[in-house]
Amino acid sequence: MSNSSRYDVIIIGSGLGGLACGATLSKEGYNVCVLEKNPLPGGCFQSFKRYGRMLDTGIHYIGSMDEGEIMRQYFTYFGIMDKLKMRRMDEEAFDMICYKDKFYPFAMGHERFAETLTREFPKEKDALYRYVDMLDAVGRSISVEQLRKGKLSSGNMDNFYVSAWEQIRGITPDETLRQVLSGSVLLYGGDQSVSTFYHHAIITNSYLQGAWRFVDGSMQVADALVGMIRQNGGTVLTGAEVSKLYLSGNEIKAVEINHSEQLESRYVISSLHPFNTLSLVEKSPLIRKATLSRLQHLPNSYGLFSVYLLQKRESTRYYNRNLFLLGDQNAWYNTRYPEDTRINTCMVSMQPSSAQEQYTDVICLLSPMYLSEVKNWEDTTVGRRGADYEEFKMQKAQQLMAFAERYCPGISQNTEKIVTTTPLTYRDYTGTPDGSAYGIMKNYKNPLITLIPPRTRISNLFLTGQSLNVHGALGVTLTSMLTCAELLGSEYLARKIGDA
Incomplete structure (x- = not known):
């Protein structure tokens, strides 16, 4: 050798x-x-x-x-x-949570986040400040300050033993606010019955401390x-x-x-x-x-179905925020019933380009999907799944686009090509069991x-x-x-x- x-x-x-x-x-x-x-x-x-x-x-x-x-x-x-091209997202609303046809902004910074949502939920001001204090406490456990003390993490293990959903329910009696605070659970494969508050807090807090996109x-x-x-x-x-x-x-x-x-x-x-x-x-x-x-x-987390809407050149204005469309359902994707394959939640994200700051070339729609939905093709490999798989993906893409159109009319009007990926794509490229995200x-x-x-x-x-x-x-x-x-x-x- x-x-x-x-x-x-x-x-x-x-x-x-x-x-x-x-x-x-x-x-x-x-x-x-x-x-x-x-x-x-x-x-x-x-x-x-x-x-x-x-x-x-x-x-x-x-x-x-x-x-x-x-x-x-x-x-x-x-x-x-110093080698990365990045763009800081809209600090007044880097994410917008749409629940029952109304959009609610997530602003950057703990104070601004609480203040902004207090305008929508004036009776819940104390609850919102309590919530951001909880996020901040979990975030501090892995802060630069901790690193300088010689600790990668100060623990905060208690929050692994707390249900994310139960903690959010305990913060506020307002059902709409509960759903809004849960709005971006897609970012960690949130499951209402098992997800920990630690995961919810560490990820939500991270975006409050500076949400950026890669250009x-x-x-x-x-x-x-x-x-x-x-x-x-x-x-x-x-x-x-x-x-x-x-x-x-x-x-x-x-x-x-x-x-x-x-x-x-x-x-x-x-x-x-x-x-x-x-x-x-x-x-x-x-x-x-x-x-x-x-x-x-x-159990592994669910996978994702991604639909990329490729836009005609200089036709679609770039928005520096993401949308989480919850419809009028529970924000937490229905993980207990994977056989229910209806689209009931979707993240909308635009990709920024250095060639044209005002416009986007790509709108990405993401929705949870279990491998069971594409089980018919699980013994196939990328590019060799057959015409029936392509037809299935296109039908699913049309459903997802129709769901997004309900809340964002005209979102797909400038689309000239559609590209799709399923949990099988994840499975084959990243080697994750079940195509888990x-x-x-x-x-x-x-x-x-x-x-x-x-x-x-x-x-x-x-x-x-x-x-x-x-x-x-x-x-x-x-x-x-x-x-x-x-x-x-x-x-x-x-x-x-x-x-x-």
Whole structure:
């Protein structure tokens, strides 16, 4: 075996979790190699081109990006902040929640958020200020201030044991306000019966602390991270699917790619779903059948059906905000009845372009979808699913467009092409079981079963990615730092990031 195939750390998967680990460990002097099965790195940060337009896969905006906020701090530490083209969203209403035909603004900043909604709900002023105080307390547990004290997180575990919906219900008796505050649950695959208040708070708070969009696509984050890893002397290999992990005693001794080549490293970090990771390890008493079975049967979040409305050039004005259309239903998507396939919620997001600031080329409509809805095609691969699949997607797209038109008349009038993706697309590109958008669901009734630690029973194998801890871009970044801390030490790493 040549020396070139010997690394300090091999990282499986090049989504944000894998790339954040790669950027961090390579910066701290480790010789890293990131392996990606697809032709392009990036996972949910990938963008893809159709009909001359760049379409974002899964990241349509990002929070905590204002000066001094946590996500910006991480990006600065990685060395990529100055390489990103971004646009700060409308601070008076970065999101608009539409419930029963009325739009309610989400404004940036705790004070402004509470004040703005108080105009709509004057009797609920105290409740709204109480609510933002709760968000702020959870947000502070992972703040730059904590990093400078040498802590990646100060815990706040109590909120993992609290139901998001019950907490919101307890804040206000006003049913409309309850639905409005729940309005963006799509951002973390919210399930009314199990979702934790920690997830609701950490993600909602993040957007209040600076909601920004990527100009010309989210792929630039993946490209910048890959660039930094290579600049730090690391390697990123695409078209390199991990086919087996070989053991020697209590350690991974080699990583096999594409059923042929073997690579060696001191440590292995996998950002795949934990079940998929452990399934790659050759049979060993270290991997109990019961553990595999438990991981396999933990519920995953729902997937997403995405419809990209490609606009005629300079025909559709760009709006610097997202819309969450709830219809007159419960804001929480009906996760108890996956057989009910009617469209009852939708996120509308426009992609900004540097070529034309006033207009958008792409309107994206996102709605929850279970894999069961596309079960007929689950044994097929991308591009080979047949005409009946294309017909199904187009019918579903028409339903989603009709739903969006009810609340945003004329939204699709300038559309010249329609592109669609389903949970099968997610499954095949990101390797998530069930085509899940956010990995393993967290359950407030028993969080310890659904929170997965980065350490495994194999001494040099670590886990990362959104199935472990917290969903979304911020959650995945935080989780990847917890994984890196296993090698670098938590206090050392926190202070390095805090002082970046």
